[in-house]
Amino acid sequence: MRRNCLMRFFLIWMLTGSALFTLRAQEATTVPQAQQLERIDTLEIDDRYTIQFDTTETPDLRPWVRKELMPVCRQWYPKIIEMLPSEGFNAPTEVKVTFKADMDGVAYASGTQITAAGPWYRRQLQGEALGSIVHELVHVVQQYRNRRGRQRNPSWMVEGVADYIRWFLYEPAKNRPRVDPKRSNYDDSYRTTAAFLDYAVRQHDPELIRKFNAAMREGTYTPDLWDRWTGHSAKAIWSEYVETLQN
Numbered sequence: 001m002r003r004n005c006l007m008r009f010f011l012i013w014m015l016t017g018s019a020l021f022t023l024r025a026q027e028a029t030t031v032p033q034a035q036q037l038e039r040i041d042t043l044e045i046d047d048r049y050t051i052q053f054d055t056t057e058t059p060d061l062r063p064w065v066r067k068e069l070m071p072v073c074r075q076w077y078p079k080i081i082e083m084l085p086s087e088g089f090n091a092p093t094e095v096k097v098t099f100k101a102d103m104d105g106v107a108y109a110s111g112t113q114i115t116a117a118g119p120w121y122r123r124q125l126q127g128e129a130l131g132s133i134v135h136e137l138v139h140v141v142q143q144y145r146n147r148r149g150r151q152r153n154p155s156w157m158v159e160g161v162a163d164y165i166r167w168f169l170y171e172p173a174k175n176r177p178r179v180d181p182k183r184s185n186y187d188d189s190y191r192t193t194a195a196f197l198d199y200a201v202r203q204h205d206p207e208l209i210r211k212f213n214a215a216m217r218e219g220t221y222t223p224d225l226w227d228r229w230t231g232h233s234a235k236a237i238w239s240e241y242v243e244t245l246q247n
């Protein structure tokens with residue numbers, strides 16, 4: 001009788017124990033599912049543009065996206081559009097920025113999508129994070145397509161325009177890149193070309209970026225446009241710029 005009682009107790013203990021275990025196991029499997037919930041913030045700008053920010057894979061970046069990145073995009077997406085007009089062109093009205101958990105490098109733009117490497121952004125929140133998204137937004141607005149039978153845009157100019165807007169218009173002056181004339185050339189792309197474009201805009205033609213943008217969007221960029229619009233080749237303007245660095 002006593003043994004029977006113990007057996008029953010043991011049986012009940014086993015059953016409730018395994019029931020609890022099953023419950024825990026269920027909880028354990030539902031946690032990762034919860035992490036897969038979409039985390040998307042939507043920014044509406046002037047009833048005209050919508051930018052979505054997807055931090056599904058990088059939820060820790062979401063507070064930064066909301067507090068810092070969204071206000072910058074609200075201000076700068078329409079600004080960049082205004083800086084880069086061309087005849088008959090309408091900038092994309094829907095843009096998406098996705099932060100990936102497992103991605104090397106920094107970020108890239110493809111059409112209206114920006115894909116950003118979570119690990120790099122996590123390290124750069126106090127550094128280059130915001131500026132790099134401004135750079136990618138320029139690519140979204142550029143919408144340069146290499147058209148058949150048209151000139152291919154030189155990538156140093158495409159990246160130079162994006163970095164010019166980023167470093168010389170968006171970033172504070174103290175962050176501007178410094179060019180070492182001994183080791184660089186105007187077509188080095190990115191920061192060096194950005195500094196070169198800044199010099200050309202200030203010294204030769206304040207409309208230069210707008211004009212080159214329109215030409216690149218329409219597939220009509222050729223090196224002789226430099227001569228046509230400034231009276232000098234890019235090479236000659238670079239020599240002039242280098243002179244100013246040495247003095």
Ligand SMILES: [Zn+2]
Pocket residue numbers: 135139159162
């Ligand atoms: Zn770029």
